[in-house]
Amino acid sequence: MSVGKLSNADLNHFIIDEIKPQRSDILIRPGVGEDCAAIKFGEYACVVTTDPITGATEELGKLAVHVSVNDIASSGAEPVALLMTLLCPEDTALESIQQIVVDANKAANAMNIEIIGGHTEMTNAVNRIVVSVTAFGSTRAEDIIMTGGAKSGDYLYMTKYAGLEGTAIIAKEKEEILKDYLTKNEIQDAQSFIEQISVLREGEIGKHLKVSAMHDVTEGGVLGAIYEMCEASKVGCKVYNNKFAIHELTQKICEHFNINPLKLISSGSMLMSVDKDVAPAYEQAMIEAEIPYSKIGVLxxxxxxxxxxxxEADEEIFDVIEPPVEDELYTVV
Incomplete structure (x- = not known):
């Protein structure tokens, strides 16, 4: 099998199809592309998500926090608390574990989020540290935004740049190789993309404007996220290759390793489905928040x-967007 997440077909067949609905207070259940689950408590809902970090070895605590909080943000909920599990090889130094917790706590506290528990163990089941975070958010039940809420006729937007997280990880993990291809400043700039991986502000804007759907871009890159949003929402799309914002450094790194930036893991970018009537207000809000955005197509x-x-006038040359497979990151690191 390929490294990375299960294919959508395998996920449905071997996992999701085996989970049977039981309760009326579950608002969001497992589904391809759905970032979170949600449980109703009166007029409010607890939104929950969980994610491991397996493709990086640097800044694990910070990355793990932001990846999970991004899922909560994509639902329009306010992130509140985290549980964190660390599985460590037997020879891991305690100081290394401590640094992960320090970094995670700093990232969480900066967003007014508290780490409330978790689990830490040394085990021969892993050959490098795996950090998994479960995040909890709160919102009014009626305000939840689902990945599956996109509608035909909506504009499709992508925030920031494609491949942000993957660029930062590759620049860190393969720094020695890139020294022969990029300048020292370029490598440092690419590594600094890790500072842009939060989509909390995008989520707040989407909630305020009641956009149709949001989906943070993770494994499989922006093309994978587009497929997942369309699949969850039962719609199609037309997106334009020349509309995607790709940073020059991402382009250089992807060309060097012969990988596609549109299929590269990209925490920090949010895919947003926006009603055409809401689009002007959305674009103005993004400009005021100084968040780069691209209108990449239509559902x-x-x-x-x-x-x-x-x-846009020439639609004769195109590719079909396929279900996401192994992320481009895993061919490099």
Missing amino acids: TEEMDRILIFGE
């Missing part, structure tokens, strides 16, 4: 999901 009633090359 369609027809179920075809296509990536068009060239201008």
Whole structure:
């Protein structure tokens, strides 16, 4: 099997199809592309998500916190608390574990989030530290935004740049290799993309404007996220290759390793489905918040999901957007 998440087909067949609904107070259940689960408590809901960090060895605590909090943000909820599990090889220094916790706590506290527990153990089941975070958020039940809420006719937006997280990880993990290709300043700038991986502000804007759907871009990159949003929402799309914002350093690194930046893990970028009537207010809000954004396409009633090359008027050259497979990151690190 490939490294990384299960394919959507395997996820459905071997996992999701085996989980049977039992309770009426579950608002969001497992589904391809859904970032969170949600449980109703009166007029409010507890939104929950969990994620491990397996593709990086640097800044694990910070990265683990932001990846999970991003899922909560994509639901329109306020992140409140975290549980953190650390599985460590037997020879791990206690100081290394402590540093992960220090970094995680600093990142969480900066967002007014508290680490409330977890689990730490040394084990021969892993060959490097694995950090898994479960995050909890709170919102009014009626205000939840689901990945599956996108509608045909909506504009599709992507915030910041494609491949942000993957660029930062590769620049850190493969620094010695990149020294022969990039300048010292370029490598440092690429590594600094890790500072942009939060989508909390995007989530707040989306909640305020009641956008149709949000989905943070993780494994499988922005094309994977587009497929997952369309699949969850039962819609198709037309997106344009020349509309995606890709940072110059991401482009250079991807060209060097012969990988596709649109299929590279990209925490820090949020995919947002926005009603055409809401789009002007959305764009103004993003400008005022100084968050870069790209209008990359439109959702369609027809179920075809296509990536068009060239201008909007020329739709003859295109690729079909397939379900995400192994992330490009795993071919490099």
